[in-house]
Amino acid sequence: MALEIKKKQHLQKQAEIPTASLADIVFLLLIFFLVTTSMNPDKGLGLTLPPPGEEIKLSKENILSVYVNSKGEILVGEQVISLDQLKMKVKERVRQNPKLVVSLITDINAKYKYMIDALDEIKLAFDELKKENPEFKERISLATPAF
Amino acid sequence: MKIEAKSKGSSKIPTASIADIVFLLLIFFMTVTVFRQYQGLRVQLPPAKATKKIERKRMITHIWINAQGEINIDDMMVPQEQVVSIMRQKMIENPATIVSLRADQSARYEIVAKLLEQLKQANALRVNFATLTEGGGRR
Numbered sequence: 397m398a399l400e401i402k403k404k405q406h407l408q409k410q411a412e413i414p415t416a417s418l419a420d421i422v423f424l425l426l427i428f429f430l431v432t433t434s435m436n437p438d439k440g441l442g443l444t445l446p447p448p449g450e451e452i453k454l455s456k457e458n459i460l461s462v463y464v465n466s467k468g469e470i471l472v473g474e475q476v477i478s479l480d481q482l483k484m485k486v487k488e489r490v491r492q493n494p495k496l497v498v499s500l501i502t503d504i505n506a507k508y509k510y511m512i513d514a515l516d517e518i519k520l521a522f523d524e525l526k527k528e529n530p531e532f533k534e535r536i537s538l539a540t541p542a543f
Numbered sequence: 544m545k546i547e548a549k550s551k552g553s554s555k556i557p558t559a560s561i562a563d564i565v566f567l568l569l570i571f572f573m574t575v576t577v578f579r580q581y582q583g584l585r586v587q588l589p590p591a592k593a594t595k596k597i598e599r600k601r602m603i604t605h606i607w608i609n610a611q612g613e614i615n616i617d618d619m620m621v622p623q624e625q626v627v628s629i630m631r632q633k634m635i636e637n638p639a640t641i642v643s644l645r646a647d648q649s650a651r652y653e654i655v656a657k658l659l660e661q662l663k664q665a666n667a668l669r670v671n672f673a674t675l676t677e678g679g680g681r682r
Contacts, residue, residue, distance in 0.1 A: 419562040426565055429572035438597045438643050440673040448663045504653035508608075508646050511655070512589040512672060519593035540660055 441512070441519055443536065458495050460486065462518065466503040468510035479513055486521035494532060501539040577601065581618040584609045589648035591674035597641060604633050604667075608646040612654045626658060630665035645673040 462482070463471040470477055472485050490496050498518050502511040515536070522534040584607040597603060607615040614621050616629055633640055642662060646655055662670060 419565060422562060422565045422569055426569045429576055433572055433576045438603055439594045440643060440671040441591055441593060442671045445663050445668040445670055502652045504656060506652045508650040508652055508655050509589040509648035511652050512591055512674060516591035516593050523593055
């Protein structure tokens with residue numbers, strides 16, 4: 397009698413949860429997440445627009461107008477320049493006057509790409525200036541065409 | 544003289560910790576994953592060298608503009624006039640919204656300029672012009 401009870405107790409101790417397959421399950425989950433993760437996050441050129449109705453008067457010396465026409469040609473001040481020169485030009489002018497606001501004026505018939513190309517160069521110019529001196533502030537304005 | 548063969552210890556790779564390592568990886572991917580919510584339109588983004596990441600991934604409203612000038616906000620085709628009202632709604636839901644503008648590189652600037660004007664009116668002022676890293680590929 398007593399022996400039987402002992403035997404039974406011994407058997408109960410053996411109850412275990414099988415964990416061998418746990419790793420496999422987790423592996424499956426891992427593969428699922430690996431596949432669904434999009435590793436190319438949203439990237440782009442950030443810009444903060446001015447609030448509506450707010451017009452700040454700027455004196456002419458503090459504005460650098462960059463015109464882009466429908467063919468993608470760029471005019472700064474009175475000069476037609478190529479895209480490669482734009483960065484140098486912006487840097488040079490901002491160094492002379494740190495308060496300078498770069499105003500990008502694009503023809504409404506131009507391709508979006510031309511505007512982004514110019515904006516990219518201006519951004520690069522400010523990025524490089526900021527590396528030299530973090531006090532430089534990025535001032536870019538997109539001119540609103542009259543509709 | 545007898546050279547005693549070394550007792551061959553059982554050479555086993557310990558596998559008990561694999562599950563833990565995989566769990567860590569799993570948790571990393573679970574926290575990092577942001578599911579792509581929207582299908583959008585097929586656009587060819589312009590390349591740019593100054594491309595930067597947007598930090599806050601979960602507060603982004605995507606606006607697509609394809610080469611034909613069709614506008615799509617978070618997978619809804621939107622006529623030009625309704626952009627302001629829809630964006631106002633989005634700004635009320637989440638005032639910190641960042642707009643990611645995914646416009647086709649051959650879209651006319653007029654459409655983009657009009658859209659920017661409407662974003663201003665809707666008070667959606669943080670805009671990101673989606674671009675590809677120079678030399679990058681997809682979409």
